[in-house]
Amino acid sequence: MLHYLKFEEYKDAFRFLTLRRENGILEVRMHYNDGPAKWSGYDESLHSELPELFQCVTKDPENKIMIFTGTGHEFLAEWDRTDESEVFVSPQQWHRLYKDGKELIQWFLDVEIPVIAAVNGKCFIHPELPTLCDVVIASETAVFADKAHLTDTRAVPGDGSHVWWPMLLGPNRGRSFLILGEEIPAAEAKTLGFVAEVVPQDAVLDRAWEIARTLITHDPLVLKYTRVSLTQHMKRRFLDDLGYGLALEGLGILSLAQNASGSKGWSFTLPDTRHE
Amino acid sequence: MLHYLKFEEYKDAFRFLTLRRENGILEVRMHYNDGPAKWSGYDESLHSELPELFQCVTKDPENKIMIFTGTGHEFLAEWDRTDESEVFVSPQQWHRLYKDGKELIQWFLDVEIPVIAAVNGKCFIHPELPTLCDVVIASETAVFADKAHLTDTRAVPGDGSHVWWPMLLGPNRGRSFLILGEEIPAAEAKTLGFVAEVVPQDAVLDRAWEIARTLITHDPLVLKYTRVSLTQHMKRRFLDDLGYGLALEGLGILSLAQNASGSKGWSFTLPDTRHE
Amino acid sequence: MLHYLKFEEYKDAFRFLTLRRENGILEVRMHYNDGPAKWSGYDESLHSELPELFQCVTKDPENKIMIFTGTGHEFLAEWDRTDESEVFVSPQQWHRLYKDGKELIQWFLDVEIPVIAAVNGKCFIHPELPTLCDVVIASETAVFADKAHLTDTRAVPGDGSHVWWPMLLGPNRGRSFLILGEEIPAAEAKTLGFVAEVVPQDAVLDRAWEIARTLITHDPLVLKYTRVSLTQHMKRRFLDDLGYGLALEGLGILSLAQNASGSKGWSFTLPDTRHE
Amino acid sequence: MLHYLKFEEYKDAFRFLTLRRENGILEVRMHYNDGPAKWSGYDESLHSELPELFQCVTKDPENKIMIFTGTGHEFLAEWDRTDESEVFVSPQQWHRLYKDGKELIQWFLDVEIPVIAAVNGKCFIHPELPTLCDVVIASETAVFADKAHLTDTRAVPGDGSHVWWPMLLGPNRGRSFLILGEEIPAAEAKTLGFVAEVVPQDAVLDRAWEIARTLITHDPLVLKYTRVSLTQHMKRRFLDDLGYGLALEGLGILSLAQNASGSKGWSFTLPDTRHE
Amino acid sequence: MLHYLKFEEYKDAFRFLTLRRENGILEVRMHYNDGPAKWSGYDESLHSELPELFQCVTKDPENKIMIFTGTGHEFLAEWDRTDESEVFVSPQQWHRLYKDGKELIQWFLDVEIPVIAAVNGKCFIHPELPTLCDVVIASETAVFADKAHLTDTRAVPGDGSHVWWPMLLGPNRGRSFLILGEEIPAAEAKTLGFVAEVVPQDAVLDRAWEIARTLITHDPLVLKYTRVSLTQHMKRRFLDDLGYGLALEGLGILSLAQNASGSKGWSFTLPDTRHE
């Protein structure tokens, strides 16, 4: 039999994730060379590491609560531009993103322990990641926007953002948030209800740990089943429409790439906009 | 044939509910010895009387509109602690709560006449009861919280609260409301949209009657079909996830009870916290 | 083969709709003799023209973005009372409204290009029409209410309003909005999230065009698939409950009409209330 | 508190149902003056008694398994024609059938103990009643058809038959069964899978009891949860489309009646066809 | 206002469809130069004409029942190979098929009158077309198979076949039918329940007319609402998964085409297999 990994085996296995665990509370911190996290579609990237991390978390029964945070002044707001060459997009390449995209959300929701987000700053890429958490603590400096689709990469927001933001904000603000590239600061996010508490930046992680230490006194099954009960409808909504959205996003990117590259073949480059 | 009960037959049949009816408007008032209502899982309790009341309401065609209110300064915020002995919990005992829990919500939604809540004060236990009503009038003193699960009894919020609060508050505030035991006062409830109007405590019931008297001028079928149209999606959501949540809550309680009692057997006691 | 209509063929085909198109951006303006739009159930009416318009928009690939607006100081707030005679309602007559009612929503959602609403004023009849749009720009003078059902015509709000307002406002404010006939002004609509921006009345249309001109720089497939991704769940919800709501609304109207007319037969007249 | 009825209290309360119970196995036998059962929409009829019976069964925990059977050579194949006068149909009258129709199916599915059908003969009216049971034992003489809609009363098959027969027979045979009024004899029903066993007529009830006596050795919760698990999807399907179908059936009947009666008012008479 | 077309206006508008109407019964016959129908993805083709036909049928209230048939010895089994040149497939080109594919099924289901199929012979392409009809009469010579996907064009069966055949045949035979390219002759189709009756080839159309003439005696609203009731769940299933399947089919075809064409660009040709 394959053995599920123990904490010691996976805790140092990630290049863009730092893990620590204390009495069953697992803290997962995204970073890039220990600075603010960056996103990319490269083979080695947060995009590929996060689904694996979620599976490790799920399979190791020693994890009772998870805290999810970033590094420095940003939660997730920059692209990794190590490789500035053009990416030629084919249906096969899109398939990897389609598959990763489904797993990123599905395996996150399959984590059957409470997850607390400590949003330490701007979240411009995959802002569904922190907001899918059960309790979201945000820094006063946090800002939420979806800069990975229409407004920046010019792609269809079909990777789950089309499911989640209309759930979070209602069908109308959810749509205009994605179409207009709106930025929502922490204070408004709290009023809108998708952030539970707003605290100073240096208090975000402590507050998350404080809540975790309170929750962990609960019976472990009660914690698990609370998580399961509260995510069942979210799973249904993503199952209904996530794969479809990703397939449409792929068709749109193939179209974009084909048009952009003309006779040369297909290419797709990251947006020039940097958010510092 | 069994005959559906007439008002005269059921109006005095409840120990914890006082009924009066005037021109088709039925007022249902919860109480405990005519003071503020208390909740329990005892055989004779609001928990068992309310589903029966809902069936009486539904079956008697003389009821055209229902007003649902409490007594004194609280809507529903206290436990009945008459029997302070330990409750030994078995799968059989949980089954009764599972069954009652499904009926409580299902039969409430099956009431096919408009229901107006007059929330006269704090609602800390089953706060979905008043908020499932079509129009919710709240006292300035009303406060809404779910004290029957995680934060107090330490049980999974699987009895419909996991369905309803994410519907009412969005998936994120819905989850943190349940996990953190948040209290939402009437004024904020109005801003959040789950209360229609906030009035002084002594005006709550009058305002509910005023609305009822306006509504009752409508064609009875129009009133019924308005209720049916507006609750169909709510029924679907509860059917999808209510039974499952209750089953998970039961498994969690069996675990809690087993752990608490050790070799002695299982027991489960009410939380110590009193909300006065 | 039948040929889909070109813009030149349908642009002048509507009596209550004025169309203009510029570089793929189609502006649809409702009007009544070039004044503010009026609503009716007559054979020739906005009710019958809009579904056809939506089909023309969908079928003509030259339309890339649609702007939907009204005329003068109202978006849609008045009844056309040209024919003041009583309408005798039969199941056959209701069937036409049932069919049109389903088509009005379904064909609107089937428009596979982004739709921007420029809400130039009060919207008291079918307020779902502008709010179903992907981005809603509202005049400071705009007010939203449903005056076509309970509070005015005394009919069941079963024509999609029962689906949409609980989606937009949550299940509780959605219900009380419909039952109490609440009016929501533009500023509050923005806070509630169903309006994206509020601007002075004379800037509404310009702002819509500005957004349209930004959006149209996108790849046409990206625009289409964004629209499809973001409306898929809305289609599901309307498919689930729209037909049912319309059938119940019809049964209620037949009841109303029968009661109103007594031995004379059935009749149904428009509400007296005028909203100027 | 209202008390749920004990067996002694409800066993003689029905005019068209004979009940006996032995060691937790409840046998419910439909009859008409102790001959073969007849159906009608009268106030006192099987249509009104069955939902009440189902509620009695559900609420009395002494019922562990239910057997559902008919009398003599027919299960349910005849109309009660006691009152041969024309029935004038109004929206109000249809509402009663709409309500009863929903309750008939919903309360049957809410019975949380296994139900075994002993189909003693022809089942031409509401053939979903025996087939909704968990195990269906049929006499060699049994025949299944839906004679209460299109082919005989000329009404829309919207009372659940539109949900159930396509589930039982697939979408195509389900549709043609209802549209063409097809008769399916017991042997073919077994091949098609909606009857579990076919036995001689005089062995039907004994075989049902035999199965019941085997099943009753199970843990009562196991029996209940088996029933619940196996009916959950059926409940979802009926919730989705039962009310809608009934509303459409009502609109169709109002149309039929109006057309039939011309200036005289509305009337609706039973089909002439008798199935003996 | 645009005017819905009258029969006289659209009856001669189709190149591949011959229409005749008698007392409200509309017969639609597919053909190719008046011989057996052929299928293609060309701009002028059955694929583009059928959705338009379905809309004409729906909008013209003089149509009460529709009969759908083919010409000669085949229902639909051949490809139109007029243009033997390679088709270069781009995301834009696929989009047209995606859009047509959704409309083909959706607009067929939106036809709100009963539809009877007279399947005059082999049906190897889009075999869902005749089987979506409410009553399917098949010639003894009819054979059903899906030759437009895996086994012949090598494409994903994502255009609705993935929804419909598992509904018709159960999830397993539905899958193997599509994956193995199984042929099902008429007699077995009747046993399986997706064909209602099997008759000699020259009797197919007569039998369809005979049924139509019986059905047309029903109240028109009863016919419509029967159709609506019986197709509501089918619409839900297609809405859930049709668009997604088409998007996946497109991504697969882009992959196929890219691989097939290598450096030359993309091309896609029809299968060599001819089914005569």
Place this chain on the structure above:
Amino acid sequence: MLHYLKFEEYKDAFRFLTLRRENGILEVRMHYNDGPAKWSGYDESLHSELPELFQCVTKDPENKIMIFTGTGHEFLAEWDRTDESEVFVSPQQWHRLYKDGKELIQWFLDVEIPVIAAVNGKCFIHPELPTLCDVVIASETAVFADKAHLTDTRAVPGDGSHVWWPMLLGPNRGRSFLILGEEIPAAEAKTLGFVAEVVPQDAVLDRAWEIARTLITHDPLVLKYTRVSLTQHMKRRFLDDLGYGLALEGLGILSLAQNASGSKGWSFTLPDTRHE
């Protein structure tokens, strides 16, 4: 980053599964000491290895098609009784089975390549495992039954059997199959449509390989998306009801165990029946 396992790394990692791969076709053979497979809930068992296997299959892109088979004369019909001591069941222990049970089905359906079953003999435990495959080839000696629930272990059939058999056999035969413990031989399984082909026992595996070798000529994305299209609705149905069924099965087992053990504590033993 954690690296997904290559075939060489996982092919020998399983105690109860033998793997071989040839040109992308992966054969997975269940066994017990290389004889017929046995089932148990032990920590090391097929129950725990299969979900892991499914994840290895999914993550390794070199797998293009999977064949799933057993050893000798049985597919899966015996319990592993190595440890004959009583199992004491607690909510915590059930939780592991609940979690494994969800993963067993979910991760199987998440395998995004075609899966062919080669059913070499009796399948009495988890008969959904082979029948969930896309193409099922069965030996003439194969027999299908669910002996792991009501009839043998006396547990609720809530582990997905309650979802799958009613999907495969229709709601009625699905229910009676589970309640009566019916055995369905291969030939009837083919007639019923849940087996695609029946061949002699020694030809089963060869036929599966033959089909695999035909399928593998397809574009890999076409194969993947065919699998995804055809399993999407199955995923929805399992997501809807699998967790709930498992929770109910757990409550039933806790009840059984408690009753069986009386004052001694809880225990649960395997059925005595052996199926040789």
